[in-house]
Amino acid sequence: MARIAAPRGTADILPDDARRWQALENAMRDVFARYGYGEIRTPIFEHTELFARGIGEDTDVVEKEMYTFEDRGERSLTLRPEGTAGAVRAYLERRLDTEPQPVKLWYAGPMFRYERPQAGRARQFHQLGAECIGTMDPAADAEIIAMAASLFRRIGLADYELHLNSIGCPQCRPAYVRKLREALEPVRDSLCKSCQDRFERNTLRVLDCKRESCRAATQDAPSILDSLCEECADHFATVRRYLDELGIEYVINPRLVRGLDYYTKTVFEFLSPVLGAQDALGGGGRYDGLVETLGGPPTPAVGFAAGMERILLAAEGTLRGEAAALDAYVATLGDAGRRVGVVLAERLRRAGLRAELDYMGRSLKAQMRQANRLGAKTVLIIGDDEAKAGTVQLRDMESGDERTVGVDEAVHVLQEKRGEK
RNA sequence: GUGGGUGUAGCUCAGCUGGUUAGAGCGCCAGGUUGUGGCCCUGGAGGUCGUGGGUUCAAGUCCCAUCACUCACCCCA
Known part of the structure; x- marks a missing residue:
């Protein structure tokens, strides 16, 4: 009989490895508890609509990376590609909005994205993450970032860079996008193919291109940080001040744009130099519009997620599993x-x-x-x-x-x- | 989806320009003690050479296809 292999992009975690996972999970639980976050466990699959609306129709994730299927009742369901949409759905459906705000939740579990596997990228992978829903206080942004940094420190992972940016809000971003388009128009032809496409559909992403030619072409493009409205600028300055006061180092990266549509104001990414091409340990940001997009009242929120496999990879030398004697x-x-x-x-x-x-x-x-x-x-x-x-x-x-x-x-x-x- | 690399024992790999029964180290099992570990010694089990076609008197070795793994692009965790 022919043997059956595990599906492409999936992996078995054997007992020896599982010990390191457990060590990470223990550290994670302890850190989240210290910051007052409670665990939430949401379904592995949700209605496709939730992700389409939440993450954004024009994102790569929704466009070509979802595991979508129809069940026997002809419902279109999708294996979750990320954790925020489900958490927010539960927040609304279970009326957590009626409880004292903010509501602070954490989760960890498998996520699914149909992509070509490579170092640090799989079709089933695991994320841990946290969401602070219901406050627009910049201190919440700082808390989320500090919490992630705290987890990394806890497991001995020190070799990373925190990139920080603000991508504005519906008040100020459109004006900046117009300005950016004007600035890029003359060099449009020198951009790579995908950037020409991005130019049309999601101009901000052109800034994020790694190609030398595109980086050169956008060298003199205006920075979004110069175009933030007063509220966003204040918010960003306050987040920065808190991070400074907390002793958390970061680098301002005006080109940092995230792949999901729901982000507003603060966005950040933790980058590791030892991960190869897929160098993001985790990232997140503020998503003040998402709750409303998913049918709730206007509700500010901020969160982050990190890849557990990538953390384990980056913490190779420092995070050890206990060998049960x-x-x-x-x-x-x-x-x-x-x-x-x-x-x-x-x-x-x-x-x-x-x-x-x-x-x-x-x-x-x-x-x-x-x-x-x-x-x-x-x-x-x-x-x-x-x-x-x-x-x-x-x-x-x-x-x-x-x-x-x-x-x-x-x-x-x-x-x-x-x-x- | 696109491109590069790789697919030989459980693991890491060797098999020169195609030529008799495919090897090593580690691991595993057994023995070296009549009831005793780590070191050492001896022996053993274990391979449709990813799969399917083709070339050839002859293919692990050459060609094609396919699958898988892997790295990169893309995107991100």
Whole structure:
């Protein structure tokens, strides 16, 4: 029979790797809790409409990257490509807008985007993120950024750059876009093909192009930061002031534009130099129009999301999973020893110890080797003699010391030993 | 969607210009002890050489296609 491989762009996380994931998740939970965010778990799939409207019809994500399917009831559903839309949907549907504002939520889980996989990019990947909904206070922007930075610090990830920008609001952005178009019009023909397309559909994105030729052509383009309305300019200045006061370093990048349509005012990205071409660890920003777009009352909000695989990649050297040490390995010989051993292992486990025993009919020697491999601190050897006498050979794997003790004492000794560290 | 690279044991790879039973290291299993680990020694299991076609007396080795992986573009997490 032909074997079936995991679908393209998906990955299995095996036990050794899973330990690092758990370490990240533990750090994440602790950090989010400190900042007062509560976890929200929303569906993995939503109505396609939610993403189409929320993220924006003209974005790459909606245009060509969604896993969309029709269910048996002929509903168009989509595997979530990001987390914000679902969180905001839940905020409205579950009437979190009637609770004291702001509502602070975090989430983590799989996201799906149909793209060609490469380093740091997969079709099923995982994001952790947080949303602070209901306040326009610039301190909330700073809090979200500080929280992300705090998580990175917590896992020893220090090698990154925080890029910051403001892309204005519906009051000031249109005027800037017009100005930008005018400025770019003369050099339009020298832009790359996709930028010529961007020029038409989403002019801001031209600034974000990585091609040398496009960067050169837009060299002298006006900066959006010079065109912000008073409110946006004030907001941005205040966010910056808070970040300065919090000691969070950043670089102003007037070319930073995000790929999703819902952003307003503050946008930011954490870039890592060790990630290769896909260098964004995470990013986010303010989305003051999204709640309304999704049918709610005008509600300001700010949030961020980061790629868990990318974090794990970037924190390769510093974030380690704990190798669960084995307290005891029960090695048995003969039928009587075996019977006693099976029961003893269970007894150790009920006593809160990690215990393992052989299921492959291994020789004692092989059992010892296995115990060593598993990092067992102690091996309890039970042969027919011990079974008859109600004793075990207690072998300390580090020192090699071995002695005969009664079963009760053995359990006691192991518990003591465990408590010591 | 476009382009480059790669596909040989569980893993990392070697197989020269096509030529007899496809190799190494690591890992795995067993033995070296009659009831004992880490080091060492010995032996063993394990491969439709990604898949399908083609060229040839002969293909892991050449050609085509296809799939997968990978890197980059695009976009972003």
